[in-house]
Amino acid sequence: QVQLQESGPGLVNPSQTLSLTCTVSGVDITTGGYFWAWFRQRPGEGLEWIGSIYYSGRPTYYSPSLKSRVTMSVDRSKNQFSLNLRSVTATDTAFYYCARGGVVVTATAFHVWGQGAQVTVSS
């Protein structure tokens, strides 16, 4: 059974980089040839897709609104994938989720999710 777990600092200073890691357990991250994704949910708001990355590390696809600040990567040796969001502001305060996508990036059914991680941007 595939399980995902987000980890990273819960508090980030403005203008710094938000870094989160998603650890995949129960299956090798390369199994099945899936895309892996990050989402966020601001307080009281809906879901926002941040980006998706192929199990091999390439290609990556990012939300146009965040593309200039986002980098995603895969560490197959640790069965993890990561999110870096640069130059954060208070508007980046949100609950961040990692999820497993489909075998094509256009698949919008994300069947496996982590429990999420609260990240607050504040000094």
Added chain:
Amino acid sequence: QSVLTQPPSVSGTPGQRVTISCSGSSSNIGGNTVYWYQQVPGAAPRVLISSKDERPSGVPDRFSGSKSGTSASLAISGLQSDDEADYYCAAWDDSLFGPVFGGGTKVTVL
């Protein structure tokens, strides 16, 4: 401002049938499958059903999904108290090249 438009809330009494609409455009709903997610407070979203009326195992057939043109609908029949949750529609957007979501609809069982 969400790309897909949903009503903020719908309510119904136990046993009633309620529907949630999701409006988009030709670049998203019009050309791609729509998925509905259920999110209960404090939990991650889960896939409920698609616009092709395909549901993952474990999702009761009280939930049904459909699509017509650039709009999609989720219907919940035989409304139950544990259906209280936020429901989101989602679809791939060919212009933005990414999945887009509705703002969510809160279902309240009166």
